[in-house]
Amino acid sequence: MSRNVILRIATKVLxxxxxxxxxxxxxxxxxxPGGGFQAxxxxxxxxxxxxxxxxxxxxQGVFPPLWGHVSMASGAFLYAGxxxxxxxxxxxxxxxxALAVDHHDGQHWGIFTVELGVLLTVFGAMISIFYxxxxxxxxx
Amino acid sequence: MTEHLPVLQVAxxxxxxxxxxxxxxxxxxxxxxxxxCWIGLGISMLILGQVLAGGTISYELGxxxxxxxxxxxxxxxxxxxxxxVSGIGAVVAPxxxxxxxxxxxxxxxxxxxxxxxxxxxxxxxITVTGDVFNLFVFLEVSSLTSYTxxxxxxxxxxxxxxxxxxxxxxxxxxxxVIGVGLLYAMTGTLNMADLAERIPEVASTRTVPVAFGFLxxxxxxxxxxxxxxxxxxxxxxxxxxxxxxxxxxTATKVAVYVLLRFFFTVFGASFSFDVMQLDYVLLPLGxxxxxxxxxxxxxxxxxxxxxxxxxxxxxxxxxxGISFASVTGLTAGILHLFNHAxxxxxxxxxxxxxxxxxxxxxxxxxxxxxxxxxxxxGAFVLGGFSLIGVPLTVGFISKWYLxxxxxxxxxxxxxxxxxITSLMAVVYIWRVVESAYFQPAPGGRESAxxxxxxxxxPTWALIIANLYFGIDASLTTGVAIEAARALLGVGS
Numbered sequence: 001m002s003r004n005v006i007l008r009i010a011t012k013v014l015x016x017x018x019x020x021x022x023x024x025x026x027x028x029x030x031x032x033p034g035g036g037f038q039a040x041x042x043x044x045x046x047x048x049x050x051x052x053x054x055x056x057x058x059x060q061g062v063f064p065p066l067w068g069h070v071s072m073a074s075g076a077f078l079y080a081g082x083x084x085x086x087x088x089x090x091x092x093x094x095x096x097x098a099l100a101v102d103h104h105d106g107q108h109w110g111i112f113t114v115e116l117g118v119l120l121t122v123f124g125a126m127i128s129i130f131y132x133x134x135x136x137x138x139x140x
Numbered sequence: 141m142t143e144h145l146p147v148l149q150v151a152x153x154x155x156x157x158x159x160x161x162x163x164x165x166x167x168x169x170x171x172x173x174x175x176x177c178w179i180g181l182g183i184s185m186l187i188l189g190q191v192l193a194g195g196t197i198s199y200e201l202g203x204x205x206x207x208x209x210x211x212x213x214x215x216x217x218x219x220x221x222x223x224x225v226s227g228i229g230a231v232v233a234p235x236x237x238x239x240x241x242x243x244x245x246x247x248x249x250x251x252x253x254x255x256x257x258x259x260x261x262x263x264x265x266i267t268v269t270g271d272v273f274n275l276f277v278f279l280e281v282s283s284l285t286s287y288t289x290x291x292x293x294x295x296x297x298x299x300x301x302x303x304x305x306x307x308x309x310x311x312x313x314x315x316x317v318i319g320v321g322l323l324y325a326m327t328g329t330l331n332m333a334d335l336a337e338r339i340p341e342v343a344s345t346r347t348v349p350v351a352f353g354f355l356x357x358x359x360x361x362x363x364x365x366x367x368x369x370x371x372x373x374x375x376x377x378x379x380x381x382x383x384x385x386x387x388x389x390t391a392t393k394v395a396v397y398v399l400l401r402f403f404f405t406v407f408g409a410s411f412s413f414d415v416m417q418l419d420y421v422l423l424p425l426g427x428x429x430x431x432x433x434x435x436x437x438x439x440x441x442x443x444x445x446x447x448x449x450x451x452x453x454x455x456x457x458x459x460x461g462i463s464f465a466s467v468t469g470l471t472a473g474i475l476h477l478f479n480h481a482x483x484x485x486x487x488x489x490x491x492x493x494x495x496x497x498x499x500x501x502x503x504x505x506x507x508x509x510x511x512x513x514x515x516x517x518g519a520f521v522l523g524g525f526s527l528i529g530v531p532l533t534v535g536f537i538s539k540w541y542l543x544x545x546x547x548x549x550x551x552x553x554x555x556x557x558x559x560i561t562s563l564m565a566v567v568y569i570w571r572v573v574e575s576a577y578f579q580p581a582p583g584g585r586e587s588a589x590x591x592x593x594x595x596x597x598p599t600w601a602l603i604i605a606n607l608y609f610g611i612d613a614s615l616t617t618g619v620a621i622e623a624a625r626a627l628l629g630v631g632s
Contacts, residue, residue, distance in 0.1 A: 069161065069162065070162060072161075073158040073159070073161045073162050074158075076154075076158050077155060077158045077159070080151055080154060080155045080158075081155075083147070083151060084151070084155075087144055087147075091203055092144070092147075092199070092200055092201065092202060092203045093144065093147040093151065093199075093201055093202065094201060094202040094203075095202050095203030096202070097203060098203075
């Protein structure tokens, strides 16, 4: 791929914009279409594009396979963690009302954090699946 | 915190699984998994205590009231199943360390424990939930992780076994979700209690019987009812011993619970048995399963595969009990759920211990192990007695109730068949005993020793449970009768 200048430059231009769009979809998900699942896939698509053009090795230098696993587990943990926090604050499991004095604020914070967890998990899962298929060997 | 126990039962193993996936060392992950399983067992005991003392528990997830939000609803039936699943988890987890270190790659260990805990959490979730879609989600959690555990087996055939399990399991899950979707379309609700109220209004439409059909076939695939059982023997044979013991004792049992829940709680016994005439389907299939699978088990050379076919026969007994649709029949079915979990888990653990020492589970290779591993094979023989249904073991208790239920209905041939198939169990257990005790150990294996204590203790804990609940069955039968009455809507 070293000679495909157009592809390489186009990728360099596209990648940051893809990430930015992913974050837009993530944070706009509270008010409109979007959310953690879509944002996670878009974010992972940026990495997949980078890997297609610059090769798997360089991509794994930027984002090691282990991070994918960490991202997957920590995202789901964040989601369930919100549930535990609401328990400790005296509500039922995942009862966002318990998160703030004002119930609207509570619901907002709850869904925001949970969606962040979804983003991390979906992104990590997509990257890990891609690495598993693209590389001959996985983590070990 | 006691009012939050239903959700903690599911959330603790799930969160623990996520941590376990990131622990780099197998031993640490094992300790973590054992601690989680024991906490789970404690929670399920507390829940059973609460249910026995105060009746049904309801928990609103996220604070959303029942028909709209997801409700966790625990009565006698699922409190009992929770105890079975978490109890088996708490016994298999300590066994797993040595057994898995021999059977799977060291680098896979933490992820195996992660899959194990996620599977546990999924099975507990299926049991605890009162929402049919939530049930489907947990069914997928437990199924996907069990495919993973099967695929981690050392034998290369484990991969094809896991693949076949994946395909059949996914078809089953799809059928279940189609059934749930049709019910939702007709009633606009996913809550089990709410469904039970609304289905009678629309029961005369064509959609509801179709939904019933999809659910029946889907769940039967999951519980490996003959003739939808083809995924099971290979999956049990080639997966790691600890995974086999865990799945054999829990996965199909939880599927039987789902069957009970849908037939009796959601659709109601009168719709399932009077309108849909389910007994005409379940009774013959159960009988054929018992008879044909016992027959196939007799001719197996691999002990794990033999026990797998025996499991299929035992599932037939449970389905037979359900097909009677009487309090005694359901009691027998639910009792056998517990009893078979204890029996089969003990047998698979004993076989796993044998594999740990001699590296094979073929009957011919097990020649002479009776003298080399007296405690392990002693456990196997006692477990075998229980499987056959010898008095003073749990197997006797469930067969007793099953025969009572058959006689109550006046179905003498069925009662006779139950006795005949018990004799078939004698044949296949005897083949192992004959090889292990009455044949000399082959050359090159004179030095095989007794299994280490870490493997013997969990096995014997289950054998003692086999004997204890066989002699004093008041707890298990008491709960099972209550559960059967609750399912049939008969007051106690």
